Amino acid sequence: MDSPNENSIVQRRSTDGGNTWGPRTVIAKGKVAGKGERFGWSDPSYVVDHATGEIFNFHVGSLDAGLPERFNPSYKLDASGKVDTKHRQAMNFAVASSTDNGRTWTSRLITDDVLRSSGANISDIAGCFATSGAGIQKMHEPFKGRLLQQAACRFKTGGFQAITIYSDDHGETWKGGHFTDSRHRNFDENKVVELSDGSLMLNSRVSGNFGKGRRIVASSTDGGVNWTDIHIDDNLRDSTNNAQILRPFPSANKGTLRAKVLLFSNTEQGERVNGKVKMSYDDGKSWPVAKQIREGGTGYTTMAVQPDGSIGLLMEPAIWNQVGYVNFTLKEISKDLPFEVALKNVNDVVATDGMPIAPIKMDSTGNDPALADTYSAEGLPAGLTINAKTGQIEGTPAVGNKDVMSFDVKVTLTEAEDGTGIPRVSSQTFKIKLAPNPTPAPEPKPEPTSKPDPKPEPTSKPDPKPEPTSKPDPKPEPTSKPDPKPEPTSKPDPKPEPTSKPDPKPEPTSKPDPKPEPTSKPDPKPEPKVEFVSPSAPIFPGGSDPVTCKVKPFVEIVATKGVTYSVTVDGKDLEWVKDNPSKFEYEYGKTVVVKAKAVEGFELAKDATAEWSWTAPTREALKCDSTPAPKPQGPKGGALIIDQGSPTPQTGLVHTGATVAGLSILAAVLLIAGGAVAIIRRRQN
Numbered sequence: 001m002d003s004p005n006e007n008s009i010v011q012r013r014s015t016d017g018g019n020t021w022g023p024r025t026v027i028a029k030g031k032v033a034g035k036g037e038r039f040g041w042s043d044p045s046y047v048v049d050h051a052t053g054e055i056f057n058f059h060v061g062s063l064d065a066g067l068p069e070r071f072n073p074s075y076k077l078d079a080s081g082k083v084d085t086k087h088r089q090a091m092n093f094a095v096a097s098s099t100d101n102g103r104t105w106t107s108r109l110i111t112d113d114v115l116r117s118s119g120a121n122i123s124d125i126a127g128c129f130a131t132s133g134a135g136i137q138k139m140h141e142p143f144k145g146r147l148l149q150q151a152a153c154r155f156k157t158g159g160f161q162a163i164t165i166y167s168d169d170h171g172e173t174w175k176g177g178h179f180t181d182s183r184h185r186n187f188d189e190n191k192v193v194e195l196s197d198g199s200l201m202l203n204s205r206v207s208g209n210f211g212k213g214r215r216i217v218a219s220s221t222d223g224g225v226n227w228t229d230i231h232i233d234d235n236l237r238d239s240t241n242n243a244q245i246l247r248p249f250p251s252a253n254k255g256t257l258r259a260k261v262l263l264f265s266n267t268e269q270g271e272r273v274n275g276k277v278k279m280s281y282d283d284g285k286s287w288p289v290a291k292q293i294r295e296g297g298t299g300y301t302t303m304a305v306q307p308d309g310s311i312g313l314l315m316e317p318a319i320w321n322q323v324g325y326v327n328f329t330l331k332e333i334s335k336d337l338p339f340e341v342a343l344k345n346v347n348d349v350v351a352t353d354g355m356p357i358a359p360i361k362m363d364s365t366g367n368d369p370a371l372a373d374t375y376s377a378e379g380l381p382a383g384l385t386i387n388a389k390t391g392q393i394e395g396t397p398a399v400g401n402k403d404v405m406s407f408d409v410k411v412t413l414t415e416a417e418d419g420t421g422i423p424r425v426s427s428q429t430f431k432i433k434l435a436p437n438p439t440p441a442p443e444p445k446p447e448p449t450s451k452p453d454p455k456p457e458p459t460s461k462p463d464p465k466p467e468p469t470s471k472p473d474p475k476p477e478p479t480s481k482p483d484p485k486p487e488p489t490s491k492p493d494p495k496p497e498p499t500s501k502p503d504p505k506p507e508p509t510s511k512p513d514p515k516p517e518p519t520s521k522p523d524p525k526p527e528p529k530v531e532f533v534s535p536s537a538p539i540f541p542g543g544s545d546p547v548t549c550k551v552k553p554f555v556e557i558v559a560t561k562g563v564t565y566s567v568t569v570d571g572k573d574l575e576w577v578k579d580n581p582s583k584f585e586y587e588y589g590k591t592v593v594v595k596a597k598a599v600e601g602f603e604l605a606k607d608a609t610a611e612w613s614w615t616a617p618t619r620e621a622l623k624c625d626s627t628p629a630p631k632p633q634g635p636k637g638g639a640l641i642i643d644q645g646s647p648t649p650q651t652g653l654v655h656t657g658a659t660v661a662g663l664s665i666l667a668a669v670l671l672i673a674g675g676a677v678a679i680i681r682r683r684q685n
Contacts, residue, residue, distance in 0.1 A: 003066030006030040006040040047135035058130035061092040073127030083112040091127035118176035128153035131189040133302040140198045143223035159185020164224035177225040189242040195283045196259035203245045237268040242300040253419035257339035257368045265301040291333045323642045341366040346430040354437035362391035371416040378410045407432040438560040534608040535563040535596035553616040554585045562602030589618035
């Protein structure tokens with residue numbers, strides 16, 4: 001119930017992600033009494049100091065007056081010039097704090113601190129209240145660490161203006177920023193969020209006709225002291241409800257992709273039903289994703305990030321008097337998250353050992369330009385490497401395989417830390433199918449057997465000695481001349497030498513044979529008349545991807561010197577695919593047979609495989625023509641009811657037909673690692 005009812009602020013704590021909830025504990029207790037003695041508390045909102053772990057709960061304290069314009073709320077100053085918090089028409093700013101994770105609380109009033117520091121004329125203000133839900137702590141400069149709680153005040157001249165309550169000393173003292181422009185007095189319950197550049201965005205419910213059915217937004221670059229660029233966001237339809245705007249990665253470094261992600265929860269219809277969550281990837285400039293997370297009644301909402309990264313949302317499933325809880329992940333809001341890095345699928349690769357591969361490029365989405373990328377690979381064949389910066393795989397396989405081998409390769413892309421502590425990693429796997437090198441390896445055995453001749457060659461080398469001795473043969477040529485006289489003039493004894501050694505001449509004439517000997521060694525060539533080859537006819541069923549029914553199953557053969565192949569199905573030869581004589585397609589449910597045969601002058605090696613076969617499954621077995629079953633659509637309806645209030649007898653104060661109750665209004669709180677969220681309905685209109 002709204003002020004000035006004698007409400008109390010109570011909470012329940014959950015320590016298991018909202019699966020179970022503990023008993024009620026009281027944060028601020030109201031007093032049911034007659035006029036002049038009663039008081040109550042309304043509109044709780046949590047702010048968590050992540051540096052100290054202290055939790056603050058803001059709420060409005062009322063005595064005899066409340067909003068909207070119930071029993072003439074107003075402020076007056078006491079003799080010292082401060083706001084008189086005991087004035088029975090005053091609506092006070094109250095804050096409770098807890099240093100033991102919400103188990104115990106201490107409270108105080110900060111009305112004078114907030115209003116006097118705002119610079120406004122206090123006598124012009126009718127009443128104020130802090131917006132129920134949750135405030136924030138600034139996680140980045142400027143004003144890093146500042147605690148922020150939004151509020152709204154109604155002026156006596158009419159209309160609501162927004163104001164930010166803030167602290168720069170971990171909640172020791174609190175101040176009020178300047179009110180939003182008086183020309184725009186149609187604010188109401190409003191929330192604040194920090195954007196990726198450290199500035200703030202205000203998002204408010206509309207209280208007047210201007211912008212009705214939409215949300216008001218404004219910007220601040222000085223930590224919430226001043227608000228500018230006030231306008232209506234036509235992308236956010238609203239049923240005049242208290243909504244919540246949230247940054248799901250509050251610690252993400254400035255300028256990173258995750259830092260720009262925002263969530264917004266509200267109801268769009270005329271009634272407060274069918275709650276939705278919208279997601280923005282660009283600091284709220286656009287809201288491309290919307291997901292209904294609740295079917296039926298959805299009153300005020302508030303959200304908080306859970307320890308596991310999921311989002312907890314509190315709301316009013318019956319619109320009034322109940323508090324419910326739902327939980328969802330960002331993946332349930334949208335399967336595709338463009339701010340999360342993801343490697344694209346990689347097709348299987350066919351390669352041949354000893355031959356350079358075509359570079360394999362790794363494509364990805366969601367790369368953060370503000371972060372460095374590092375690629376790594378596992379399972380690559382020897383000879384292949386990956387570029388750690390670009391992710392490109394290249395090189396020449398050097399495996400030495402005799403048969404087709406398949407390598408399972410896993411590539412991982414890791415981006416630098418972005419401040420969230422949540423790894424930015426994506427992996428993809430694919431196969432490299434490696435055929436043996438088609439070039440026949442030379443047989444070493446025939447070569448050594450054909451090389452016994454070199455030994456006789458050295459034994460024939462003493463013959464060169466007679467060769468120089470045969471050099472005097474030119475002298476016998478002159479001896480053939482009838483003139484014997486020149487012979488004695490050169491050497492007196494030459495006559496007996498030619499006459500005694502007529503045979504050496506035939507010897508040198510017979511010993512040019514060493515030269516013909518190498519020419520007479522054509523025998524090594526005839527020896528390898530038969531070459532031994534290992535045919536390479538790899539079958540790549542995986543490469544045709546028959547499981548997804550995308551293409552026809554096929555086989556590919558690798559050309560091998562000295563080998564011909566036959567490819568048959570049901571005994572009939574297949575024709576190769578146009579422009580690719582190595583590829584043969586066949587039908588699902590059929591068996592393909594590949595046979596290798598050596599041509600003349602070649603023989604298959606003893607360990608060579610000469611026949612392969614593979615049977616493709618039928619299209620029926622693969623369910624190629626069936627329609628896929630629809631996938632679940634994420635959370636919808638079915639909220640866990642945390643608490644439900646019960647009306648108490650009327651006390652005589654009635655406004656617009658609403659029963660004024662001594663009901664203790666529930667503020668359900670989900671405490672997580674020093675964080676908390678709260679929800680409470682302020683008014684029914």
